[in-house]
Amino acid sequence: MLKILSDILTDYKFFLGLFLSVPFAVFANLLTPKIEKFLSSRNYQLKQKRITKIKQEHQQVKQYYENRIILVEYLLINILKTIAIGFLMILFVTWLDSTFSASIANILANSLSKILVILGSLVIVNWTTNALDIYAKVKNYNDYQKEVSDIVQE
Numbered sequence: 001m002l003k004i005l006s007d008i009l010t011d012y013k014f015f016l017g018l019f020l021s022v023p024f025a026v027f028a029n030l031l032t033p034k035i036e037k038f039l040s041s042r043n044y045q046l047k048q049k050r051i052t053k054i055k056q057e058h059q060q061v062k063q064y065y066e067n068r069i070i071l072v073e074y075l076l077i078n079i080l081k082t083i084a085i086g087f088l089m090i091l092f093v094t095w096l097d098s099t100f101s102a103s104i105a106n107i108l109a110n111s112l113s114k115i116l117v118i119l120g121s122l123v124i125v126n127w128t129t130n131a132l133d134i135y136a137k138v139k140n141y142n143d144y145q146k147e148v149s150d151i152v153q154e
Contacts, residue, residue: 051151054148054152055148055152058144058148062141064134064138065138065141071134071135071138074131078130081127082124082127082128085120085123085124086120086124088120089117093113093116093117096112096116097110
């Protein structure tokens with residue numbers, strides 16, 4: 001028992017840890033309220049941004065709900081954009097594949113065309129998802145309006 005105690009007392013790491021832990025604990029206690037205040041204000045700002053975005057989207061959905069012709073125009077524009085970007089992707093990929101016949105250039109062209117197809121597909125999925133989301137909110141407008149009012153009132 002005495003040997004263990006003497007080993008602890010002669011070990012400089014023990015005393016170094018003991019003496020450094022006190023200033024760090026004091027420093028942490030002094031910083032905690034400032035960090036909490038910062039996080040709280042940031043959370044409030046993010047919540048306000050989210051509420052503003054929801055209100056803007058609600059106005060758009062309300063406009064589509066009140067005038068279905070505008071909704072149909074919006075959906076048609078999304079369909080035309082999807083067709084156009086799909087056509088441009090096919091056209092450009094075909095051009096890339098037919099233009100480059102050298103082995104290294106062909107590998108680069110294939111890689112570029114794959115990247116283009118992936119990016120174009122992501123854009124199409126994004127447009128389609130947004131359009132379907134808007135359509136679903138217009139279709140279930142009463143539920144959507146209740147959900148928005150609940151979020152805004154929080």
